[in-house]
Every structure is written in C-alpha cells, then in structure tokens.
Amino acid sequence: MASRKLLLLLKPLDDYAVAAQSHGLSRITNPQVVHHLESRSKVHREAIRYCQNVLRQKFVDWEPILRDNVSQPIRNVDMVVTVGGDGTLLHASHFVDDSIPLLGVNSDPTQVAEVEEFGDQYDATRSTGYLCAATVDNFEQILDDILEGQVQPSELSRIAICVNSAPLSTYALNDVLLAHSCPAAVSRFSFRIKRKGHPCSPVVNCRSSGLRVSTAAGSTAAMLSAGGYQMPILSRDLQYMIREPISPGVASNLMHGFLNPGQSMEVAWFCKEGAIYIDGCNVLYTVKDEDTLEISSKAPVLKVYLPPRLLEKGILPIRRTSDAEKLRLSHM
Structure with a gap:
C-alpha cells in the first residue's frame, strides 16, 4: 500500500x-x-x-x-x-x-x-x-x-460570493454576514432571488442590521440562534435571514427563506462602508456604496469525515417555510 x-x-x-x-x-x-x-x-x-x-x-x-x-x-x-x-x-x-x-x-x-x-x-x-x-x-x-x-468523506455545501462580478477567493463553510462596519449602524441594501440568471422574486429594499446566509452545516450556528431553522447536514440549499429588519412591510415574508442550488441572491449595497464576514470575524472583505454581490452555492463542495450522529436519518429535522411559499417564489 x-x-x-x-x-x-x-x-x-x-x-x-x-x-x-x-x-x-x-x-x-x-x-x-x-x-x-x-x-x-x-x-x-x-x-x-x-x-x-x-x-x-x-x-x-x-x-x-x-x-x-x-x-x-x-x-x-x-x-x-x-x-x-x-x-x-x-x-x-x-x-x-x-x-x-x-x-x-x-x-x-x-x-x-x-x-x-x-x-x-x-x-x-x-x-x-x-x-x-x-x-x-x-x-x-x-x-x-x-x-x-x-x-x-461526506460532501458539504459551501457559499461562493462575487463582488461586482469578481469572485472572492474564500468560500464559506458555515455562513456569510453582510453588514455595516459599525454594528450599531443601519445597513441599507436591496436583494432579489435569481434562477439561472433571471429574477424569480421582486426586489426587496432593506434597512436592517445586515444579511446572513448560511449553509446546512452552518444552520446550527448563528442562524439557529437568530431564529432560523436547522437543516439536514447534507442539504444543498442555503438559508438566508435579514437581521432585525426595520419596517419590513409587505415584504416580510421574504425576510427569511431558502435558496436551492439553482438559485442565487443578488444584493445591491447602499452604504458608504460595509463588510462581508466569512465564517466569523477572522475573514472579511470590505464593500462600498453601490457594490453588487452575488451569493450562491456555486462553490466547490468540502469533503469532510463527519460524526455518524450527523448522518443518522432524522437526526437533523428541518422546519422551513411552507411548500406553497417556496413554490410561489420558484415560479415568480
């Protein structure tokens, strides 16, 4: 051998x-x-x-x-x-x-x-x-x-981020946080969901504490603490949540949702400064006013030998938005 x-x-x-x-x-x-x-x-x-x-x-x-x-x-x-x-x-x-x-x-x-x-x-x-x-x-x-x-090894999804069409060199295994550089400041941005490059949701304008997107592996971390849902570890979906939205209004049903592997999120940033935090605070990239981001699962998978408990059937049940809501989003 x-x-x-x-x-x-x-x-x-x-x-x-x-x-x-x-x-x-x-x-x-x-x-x-x-x-x-x-x-x-x-x-x-x-x-x-x-x-x-x-x-x-x-x-x-x-x-x-x-x-x-x-x-x-x-x-x-x-x-x-x-x-x-x-x-x-x-x-x-x-x-x-x-x-x-x-x-x-x-x-x-x-x-x-x-x-x-x-x-x-x-x-x-x-x-x-x-x-x-x-x-x-x-x-x-x-x-x-x-x-x-x-x-x-099992294959875990990771998150790919592009800023102004240029891909970042780091993929997120757990989650991505887009927020103002000052945690007390309001983050202003808009987003919409796209499928194969075409919009499949309306544009949502946000004033909030930022945007978090997580993988299945990261859904038990900050996402779960913020009220998100625990996902099956091998799921290829991404979960997103607008942090502390200010007056979400009619778009409140889009403040938290999921992206399937064929979808991406397009984000337009409207603050003078901001940061993309990848898997915590140690990896960050800065963004500025009118930068455009694409967030998706188009990253290479990560091969990891996982604890058997994570692979046992039913160990990580997922609670998520209704099938009707997901179907509505996928056909918009």
Whole structure:
C-alpha cells in the first residue's frame, strides 16, 4: 500500500491559558476560572501529543503546522487532520478545494459534569466540535478506517460570493454576514432571488442590521440562534435571514427563506462602508456604496469525515417555510 501524505493542522496552544495571561486575564482572582483555562491548555496539548504518537505508528508521511501559519492553498496532501475544534476545521476549509478531505479531532470536548458543577459560576463549556468526527478516544480507529478505505468523506455545501462580478477567493463553510462596519449602524441594501440568471422574486429594499446566509452545516450556528431553522447536514440549499429588519412591510415574508442550488441572491449595497464576514470575524472583505454581490452555492463542495450522529436519518429535522411559499417564489 502506498504511503499517504497527511497535514496535521494544529490549534495554537496559546489560544488557551497563555493567551489569556497575555491579554490581562492574569488579574482573574477566581481560582476555578484559572484552573479551567490551565486545564483546557493541558488537555489540548496532550491531544496534540497523542495524535502525533498515533501518526508515528502508521504507514503515513505527515507534517504538523500551526493553524495561524497557513496562508496559502493546501496542495499535495491526501488529507488534512485538524486538531482543535470547529474553528480549526473552518480555518482549514478556507485553504482546500474539493479534492482534499478533512478529518476534525476535537481536542478539548466539553465535559457535561464540569458544566453541571460550575456552569452557574463561569462559562465551563469547552469545544463543541460539531463537525469533528474524532476525539482522542477514537482517533486511531477512525484513522485506520480511513486509511483502509472503510469510510468515505461526506460532501458539504459551501457559499461562493462575487463582488461586482469578481469572485472572492474564500468560500464559506458555515455562513456569510453582510453588514455595516459599525454594528450599531443601519445597513441599507436591496436583494432579489435569481434562477439561472433571471429574477424569480421582486426586489426587496432593506434597512436592517445586515444579511446572513448560511449553509446546512452552518444552520446550527448563528442562524439557529437568530431564529432560523436547522437543516439536514447534507442539504444543498442555503438559508438566508435579514437581521432585525426595520419596517419590513409587505415584504416580510421574504425576510427569511431558502435558496436551492439553482438559485442565487443578488444584493445591491447602499452604504458608504460595509463588510462581508466569512465564517466569523477572522475573514472579511470590505464593500462600498453601490457594490453588487452575488451569493450562491456555486462553490466547490468540502469533503469532510463527519460524526455518524450527523448522518443518522432524522437526526437533523428541518422546519422551513411552507411548500406553497417556496413554490410561489420558484415560479415568480
């Protein structure tokens, strides 16, 4: 069997206690909080060491690299293994095409007993690892299954964005937020839904806190918190929501909806400044007055080895706009 080449992408250790100390949190007097931060750093460090020891025993070539040191497309590897949480996997997704699968290792899972004991004193949660298929408890078994070809990656939709017809180089795995650069300022824009380049909805003029568009993978994140719907993980649809619309009027039924793979959203921006945030706050592009955006699922899929719980039938039921409303939109 030919040797496989892997990239081990690591969340930096100083994202935990070391970073906390350098940003002034050394003034924290609650010893339980200090212990929690130190514990998280230790658990993550031990997870990195464990994954490296496992890889040393396998018939693979591998190279470790810190997440923050990746700034160019990842090439010439058979798989990327991320050690951290969803943030590390999201970071990796911005640098791979549809030919390199990702395996996420949640290095610091939330401990239910810890949350129950200390949740009323401080935020005792750790890493959710929603898209991470492995922890230190099952990493070696899952890796063996992958290397032996017993499991295949799933294909997740991503979001493509064009600004003034020029495609952005980064695809969103979770969501895109278009908003004014100042969070307290009003975002002014209009949008309409298009199918195969032709309008299939009226133009909707908006004054709001911005526009969010999510994939199925991102529908359990900010979209769900804002009142959106949880989507089946392998859905090819996108979900959009106007954030805090001001006087939506007759267009209120278009403030939240879905785009199928054949549809796109055309947005015209009418503020002097604005920003497109991709998968959180670390990747952003600026926009200016009269810029035009196209948002769609025309991005290459992302191949990810997912936790079995996400693929079980019925685990992520979708509640959505009525079939009649969707049919009306598709024929306008």
